[in-house]
């Protein structure tokens with residue numbers, strides 16, 4: 001990539017055109033800045049479109065808006081996956097945000113006081129870069145998946161679309177988070193379903209006394225407790241299960257529960273309580289890891305975690321947005337990502353570049 005032609009120079013390049021990329025785009029447009037949002041996918045809202053067909057948000061519409069444009073329709077309903085995809089698509093269009101699709105960034109590196117952003121076919125140079133590539137990137141599947149025989153149909157939750165995705169017969173869903181519970185509930189209408197819960201999450205009701213859970217979290221200020229506060233630190237260590245519980249799943253949906261899945265052999269899966277099960281299919285709702293290996297800057301700790309203060313890194317002009325618990329519980333949610341986006345937009349506005357020691361990239365034509 002060293003001989004790449006510089007095709008464009010911008011004040012700011014935003015990598016990722018999901019809700020985080022669009023939210024920062026809104027503020028950058030307000031500043032009248034010269035910027036580009038580079039999105040790997042061929043369509044807007046790619047992450048939402050890739051989720052299962054029947055997905056409904058756990059946040060009501062009143063809490064699903066990005067800055068400047070309300071989420072349409074009844075504010076108390078729980079929008080579908082497709083409504084979010086439509087909203088994000090309209091949002092980019094409404095504010096004429098400069099999103100370039102089919103633009104996967106392969107590398108970001110610092111050079112001569114600026115950043116070089118490399119794609120397969122072109123390169124950008126920018127003083128400032130915002131990485132907004134999402135909190136849920138690379139599907140995580142436990143090693144025991146490899147011990148299952150070929151006769152078992154298995155998939156990560158990102159490949160699950162609807163009950164037609166899995167075979168007839170007994171299906172094991174692995175993962176005790178919102179995704180595992182929702183998929184197990186859906187499958188239980190047409191399949192015998194078992195759910196393996198490795199670590200229990202705190203169940204919270206979706207609605208209480210006629211109000212949505214997020215109304216309480218917002219009104220009590222809990223959603224804005226930062227990772228630096230005592231309560232924020234405690235909350236960030238625990239995941240919550242919204243609108244379901246192991247008991248509800250067992251009683252209401254006849255889903256049988258197990259502990260952690262620890263080994264597999266052919267079509268048999270074994271659990272940490274010594275029990276075992278013959279399965280026809282497995283859905284791994286076992287989460288994700290982030291992959292920032294393509295960002296070449298000294299901003300990661302020994303475990304590969306981004307070192308930052310509310311998204312601002314020690315590498316001048318390099319920011320992250322939309323990380324899980326980046327600043328608060330709301331950081332990776334539709335309705336609250338604007339708070340961090342606005343903060344980073346202020347940082348961008350007050351940024352003073354270091355004098356360049358050498359040209360960032362030689363332009364070759």
Ligand SMILES: Cc1cc2nc3c(=O)[nH]c(=O)nc-3n(C[C@H](O)[C@H](O)[C@H](O)COP(=O)(O)OP(=O)(O)OC[C@H]3O[C@@H](n4cnc5c(N)ncnc54)[C@H](O)[C@@H]3O)c2cc1C
Nearest residue numbers: 016018019020040047057058059104105133134322333334
């Ligand atoms: C199953 C599920 C349900 C959820 N439900 C809710 C809910 O009800 N309410 C709520 O508020 N939040 C919910 N969330 C959380 C959060 O809103 C979503 O995860 C949201 O998609 C995060 O937005 P984002 O913009 O940070 O990342 P993403 O939506 O993942 O967008 C990142 C974008 O970056 C692009 N990209 C990645 N790498 C590159 C690269 N190298 N170059 C260029 N582009 C790149 C991707 O193609 C993608 O479009 C849910 C999450 C999941 C997984």
